[in-house]
Amino acid sequence: xxxxxxxxxxxxxxxxxxxxxxxxxxxxxEVGYPRTTIEGIAARAGVGKQTIYRWWSSKADVLLEAFLDxxxxxxxxxxxxxxxxxxxxxxxxxxxxxxxxxxxxxxxxPRFEIPSRALAAEGVVNEQLGRVFMTKLLEPSLxxxxxRVRAAQAAGQVRQEVDPRIALELWVSPLAQRWLQYTGPIxxxxxxxxxxxxxxxxxxx
Amino acid sequence: xxxxxxxxxxxxxxxxxxxxxxxxxxxxxEVGYPRTTIEGIAARAGVGKQTIYRWWSSKADVLLEAFLDxxxxxxxxxxxxxxxxxxxxxxxxxxxxxxxxxxxxxxxxPRFEIPSRALAAEGVVNEQLGRVFMTKLLEPSLxxxxxRVRAAQAAGQVRQEVDPRIALELWVSPLAQRWLQYTGPIxxxxxxxxxxxxxxxxxxx
Numbered sequence: 323x324x325x326x327x328x329x330x331x332x333x334x335x336x337x338x339x340x341x342x343x344x345x346x347x348x349x350x351x352e353v354g355y356p357r358t359t360i361e362g363i364a365a366r367a368g369v370g371k372q373t374i375y376r377w378w379s380s381k382a383d384v385l386l387e388a389f390l391d392x393x394x395x396x397x398x399x400x401x402x403x404x405x406x407x408x409x410x411x412x413x414x415x416x417x418x419x420x421x422x423x424x425x426x427x428x429x430x431x432p433r434f435e436i437p438s439r440a441l442a443a444e445g446v447v448n449e450q451l452g453r454v455f456m457t458k459l460l461e462p463s464l465x466x467x468x469x470r471v472r473a474a475q476a477a478g479q480v481r482q483e484v485d486p487r488i489a490l491e492l493w494v495s496p497l498a499q500r501w502l503q504y505t506g507p508i509x510x511x512x513x514x515x516x517x518x519x520x521x522x523x524x525x526x527x
Numbered sequence: 528x529x530x531x532x533x534x535x536x537x538x539x540x541x542x543x544x545x546x547x548x549x550x551x552x553x554x555x556x557e558v559g560y561p562r563t564t565i566e567g568i569a570a571r572a573g574v575g576k577q578t579i580y581r582w583w584s585s586k587a588d589v590l591l592e593a594f595l596d597x598x599x600x601x602x603x604x605x606x607x608x609x610x611x612x613x614x615x616x617x618x619x620x621x622x623x624x625x626x627x628x629x630x631x632x633x634x635x636x637p638r639f640e641i642p643s644r645a646l647a648a649e650g651v652v653n654e655q656l657g658r659v660f661m662t663k664l665l666e667p668s669l670x671x672x673x674x675r676v677r678a679a680q681a682a683g684q685v686r687q688e689v690d691p692r693i694a695l696e697l698w699v700s701p702l703a704q705r706w707l708q709y710t711g712p713i714x715x716x717x718x719x720x721x722x723x724x725x726x727x728x729x730x731x732x
Contacts, residue, residue: 354652414730439651439652440652442651442708443648443649443651443652444648445708445709446644446647446648446651446707446708447559447644447645447648449709452708452709453709456708456709456710460708460710461710464710471729478731479730479731480729480730480731481729481730481731484724484729485720487711488701488717488720488721488724489724489729491700491701491704491705491710491711491721492697492701492721492724492725492729494704495696495700495701495703495704495705496693496696496697496700496701498700498704498708499696499699499700499703499704500696500700502651502707503647503650503651503657503661503665503703504650504654504657504658504661505661505665505666505669505696505700506692506696512693515690515693516693516696516697519689519693519694519697519725519728520697520724520725520728520729521728521729521730522728522730523724523725523726523727523728524676524685524686524689524694524697524725524726525619525684525685525686525726525727526683526684526685526686527732
C-alpha cells in the first residue's frame with residue numbers, strides 16, 4: 323500500500339529527480355545515446371540504480387523526461403507568456419520573429435545544445451527512438467505554431483486553404499537544418515528573413 | 528616514376544574502387560560511422576588494406592568519395608538533364624516540383640537512405656565531419672538551386688531582393704527535416720505544396 327510522502331521525503335525525491343535529469347543530460351551529451359546506461363546515470367547522480375528503476379523503466383524514459391523538463395525550463399526562462407502558447411499580438415510576423423529569436427538563443431545554449439544533438443543524432447539512425455522523441459518532444463512545440471497560424475487564418479492574415487502544419491515548416495525546418503547539419507549560420511536576421519519569405523513568398527506580388 | 532597503367536590494370540582498379548565504395552556504404556549503414564574502419568571496408572571489399580591506403584588517407588575520405596559517387600549515380604539515373612543543373616523550362620514552380628519529386632524517390636531508396644542516415648547522424652554530433660560533408664556533399668547540390676533561383680530572378684519570377692541561398696531552404700529544409708527527424712510523411716503532394724507556399728507565401732495576396 324502506498325503511503326503519503328512526508329514533505330521532507332518529497333523534497334528529497336525532488337532533489338534526486340533533478341540530479342538524475344542533470345546526470346542523464348550530461349552523460350548523453352558526453353558519450354552519446356548508445357553508451358548511456360541507467361548504471362552510468364545513477365553513478366553520476368549519486369543515487370542507487372534502484373532509485374531510477376523505481377521511477378522509470380528505461381534510459382529512453384529517463385531521457386525523455388529530462389528533455390521535457392529542460393524544455394519547460396527554457397519556456398519559463400523565456401517568460402510566462404511563452405509557457406503554453408505563442409503570444410498573439412495581432413501581428414503574425416512580429417510574433418513568429420519573437421519566438422524564433424528565443425529559439426536561436428536556446429539552440430546556441432550549451433545546456434540545451436549538447437544533449438539535444440546527441441539525442442537528435444540517435445533519432446536519425448534509430449527510427450523507433452526518433453519517432454518517440456518526435457511525438458513527445460518536437461510535435462508539442464510544433465502544435466503551438468499550428469495554433470498561432472490558425473488564429474492568423476481567423477484574423478485574415480493567412481490564406482484559408484493553407485495547411486498550418488506544413489506552413490510552420492517554412493521557418494522551423496530551415497533553422498533546424500542549419501543547426502543540425504551546419505548548412506549555414508544562425509542569427510536573428512536569418513530567422514526574421516525566413517518569416518518574411520514564408521509570409522510573402524519569393525515571387526513578385 | 529609512375530608508369531602508365533595498362534587498360535587491364537585500369538579496369539581492375541575501377542572494379543576494386545567500386546567494390547570499396549560499395550563496402551564502405553554498406554558498412555557505415557550497418558554499424559555506423561564510429562565503428563566503420565579501413566580494415567572492415569577492406570575485408571568486406573575483398574581487397575588488402577594497403578589498396579585502400581594507396582588511394583585514400585582516412586575512412587572519412589573513402590566515405591566522402593563513395594557518397595559523391597552515389598550522388599552522381601542518382602543524378603545519372605534521373606536523366607542527363609539533371610546531371611549538372613536543375614532544368615530551366617522557364618517556369619520555376621514546374622522545375623522545382625520536378626527535381627523535388629526525384630529527391631523524394633531518392634530519399635526513399637534504401638541504397639541511399641541507409642548509409643546517408645548513418646553519415647547524417649554522425650555529422651550532427653561530430654562538428655568537424657558534419658562541416659566537411661556539408662561543404663563537399665550538401666552544398667554543391669544546394670548551389671544548383673541557387674543558380675536556378677538566380678535565373679528566375681533574371682526572368683522576373685523571383686523578387687530581386689530575395690537571397691537565393693535562403694530561399695532554397697523553404698523547400699529543401701522541410702523535406703530534409705521530415706526525412707531526418709520523422710516529423711511527417713514525405714510525398715510528391717507535400718513537396719509540390721512546399722513549392723507553392725515558398726513562391727506565393729502564406730499571407731493573402
